[in-house]
Amino acid sequence: MIKTSVRQAIRDAMAEEMRRDSSIFLLGEDVGRFEGAYKVSRGLLREFGESRVIDSPITEHGFTGLGVGASMSGLRPIIEFMTFNFAMQAIDHIVNTAAKTLFMSGGNVRCPIVFRGPNGVPRGVAAQHSQCFASWYAHVPGLRVVAPYTSSEAKWLLKAAIRNDSPVIFLEHELLYSKEFPIPPKIEVMPLDQACIVREGTDITLATFSIGVEHAVKTAEILQAEHGISAEIINLISLRPIDSSTIIKSIQKTGRIISIEEGWPVCGIGSEIISIVCEKAFGYLDADPARICSADAPIPYAPNLEKAALPTVEKIVRTARKLCGQIR
Amino acid sequence: MRTEEALDLYRKMVEIRMFEEKAAELYTQGHIFGFCHLYTGQEAVIVGISQNFTSTDSVITSYRDHGHLLALGVEPRYVMAELCGKITGCSKGKGGSMHLYNRLRNFYGGNGIVGAQVSIGTGLAFAHKYKSDGGISFTFFGDGAANQGQVYESFNMAALWKLPALYILENNRYALATSAERSTVRNSLKKRGDPFGIRTICSDGMNLLEIIQKSREATNQVRERSEPVILNIDTYRYKGHSMSDPGTYRTRSEVETVRKSRDPIDNYGNVLQKDYGLSMKILETINDDAVEKMEIAAKFAIDSQFPKEENLRSDILI
Structure with a gap:
């Protein structure tokens, strides 16, 4: 089996899904021209253009809400947080609207949206950039929360997350991006809820x-x-x-x-x-x-x-x- | 406007007023509970602006949302049942007064977090542009929400990306108990779009015909040029922030003065009598019909069942 980095696996998952479904777009800070602060979105702007790979202003509260609104009306946004630390600015939209709307609307309105980015502790960046938010989001009914380890998990879980109709928190790790793992060319399905x-x-x-x-x-x-x-x-x-x-x-x-x-x-x-x-x-x-x-x-x-x-x-x-x- | 159309607008305003009055009654009787934010006094705003809605447009507002859903044509009984927490309500009793939705009419809440609907509404506009479906988003928010930072994050993105978003600032004078004068520097709400190059159009919120005219102008600009516009509306809420607000921050006479001099339904009723030669009797009949309709809606709501306990664990995850 070929070895692939976690970074490449995440990129490939987004690219493959975006080719399959035109309602998917990627929005976040520096995801386009700069290809992501951690280079996860390499080549996506070139392939999909500015309407689908969108550099947002540094405005987490606003662009997260924008993503949630777009998901309500049938699009499938992938929101990249440069790190999950910055998602604290936006957590209201994730917890109060994305997670609760299906329930509050009696099943009427869905929010199929993925929030992804590095989570946890990289090295040497101090307290505001080093924190694991897994338990914060895991506390909230209405969210799915997944954290891949291998490249294969990263790829197939992200594809499943993008296809899922619930909001999914997809927790990556900066120290794993460059790690390489063997990756099977195709697997049928990766369940979002199994250890x-x-x-x-x-x-x-x-x-x-x-x-x-x-x-x-x-x-x-x-x-x-x-x-x-x-x-x-x-x-x-x-x-x-x-x-x-x-x-x-x-x-x-x-x-x-x-x-x-x-x-x-x-x-x-x-x-x-x-x-x-x-x-x-x-x-x-x-x-x-x-x-x-x-x-x-x-x-x-x-x-x-x-x-x-x-x-x-x-x-x-x-x-x-x-x-x-x-x-x- | 033909007489029938003119009368229909009157009927819509009266129905929202009578709905809210019935809701207040059910609240005091204990059928409705928790937070219940009434729209009384502001009816002309939604009735006027809704004249511009097309079937592809989308709408979002705050927790003061009963009138918006009624103006979209949803039957009052489904709204009243939701206020009473019943399974027959438009959110199956799980959302309540603040969380009304209607996917078929592209109505996305009913958001209980002040200002959140502005970012989300900007996302609805983004989706219209992304899908090139010709629709625009109508995002309603109050003078209180206008001081949330995300409103300006949204204005920036909407202007930057030329999103077809109409922002309707319903200035009803009080952010819960804090007046606009006490919360907002130098009455700056009319200039909030300026730094972003977003045009603001102002309208008297108690004058239905003016709202219709100004919102048409605003809507046309948003639709034709795919760019945001702010509609700044000077309105007034008669009741407390919610049913549990005793209104100690303003005098009774202030409310009475507005009711007597600026009431949107009375004002428009006068226009109908003067310009259309309609009799008081016709207007009274509309009033009576609305009262009866809300009576039926209330009975439907009260007679409906609460959701079953197994509903507690449904509609959480897909």
Whole structure:
């Protein structure tokens, strides 16, 4: 199989869908001539022209509302946020209108729209540009929230998101854009609401998403090679709805669970995963469930502090060994 | 205008007034609850402007939305049922007074967030241009919303991209309890389009014929030149911001003075008598018919069922 970067996969997904359906357009800051701040929309302006690949002013509140309005009347906008940090300016339109209109209108009006862009913590950009918004959006009924890890997930999930008639939050990660993964030339469909097992194991479950999968894979290799612990990795993919049956099945097998995310601990995705486990599979637990999150602090600039704030393989290995009774 | 057309406009205004009065009654009886924002006093605005709607145009407004949907021709009983939270309501009882929609008539709310409809309405205009369907968007907002930043983000994009958007600023004098004088620097609402090169056309909001004329001019410009225009309308709301507002920020006599001197329905009734030679009796008959129609709508709403509990989990995700 050919290897493709996550960046290229996202680009290809948009291009293929835009060729298929003329109601799809891309709107965001510098998505056209500059081809995106992270070069995700390379070549799209050339292929689709200025009417469909639109450089917006720096006006998140306004252009997000514009996108939501366009989606109500039958278009299928892809709104690119230069980063999800900037979507805070626009979150009213996402939460109060995009997510709620189908419900408030009794099924009358739909908002088929994708909000995408990098989310989470890149490196060295300090607190206002380093934050995971997964749990913010996962809290809201009426939204779908997905976070791909591989190129294949990025491509097929984005295509599914664009075709879906609900508003979809599509969380990318700056540090994954250049990573290359093998990508199958064609798969039939990628469900928007299913987790996948990245690696099977018997002793402990690592439940995570986005760049957390990378940490989990490295952790599992170390646990197996150096400590004789067999870790199962769940890539959640969908954070709303969350695929609880995959989590429960795994905990029934392993009896131990660690959630891993770049978000803060309070009311985070980890809180939700552990609630699911406690409510639905408490009897299967052999150890206290654990969360590995960002520290409960804004992300700092100094590299040593930043590292201390983030989930790391060392932290996960240590916690896994504790849960397995190897260390205290 | 032919007499029948002229009378029809009168009927539309009276029906909105009687609808709102009936809604106020049902509110005090407990059939309607929560927030209920009445349009009484402002009827001429929507009735006048709706004369320009075509079937491809789209419309959006704030939570003060009953009159807009009625002017689009939706049967009052479906609106009243929605106000009462009934399954027969136009949003199946899930939206309530503030969240009325009608996809068939391209009516997109009913938005409860002050100013949000301006960005969304700009998106409706964007869609008309994108699809080249010849339609334009009508975006209604108040003097309160006019101080939201996204309004100017929208004006900028609409002017930059030449979007067919008609922005209707319904200045009813009070942003909830804060008067336009206290919220808005030097009465600048009429100049808000200037920095963007967007033309503002002003109209007396209590004079139906003036609104019809001015909105025709505005609509023609938007449609023919595919560019935004602002219609600044000087109107007045008789009732509180919502039914739960006691109106302590203005005097009773201020409201009474406007009612007596500027009422849009009385004004237009006088025109009908003077210019069309219609008798008071004909107008009274229209009033009586409207009262009866709203009585029937109210009965339909009250007699309807609340949504079933299983409806709670539907219409959330597709």
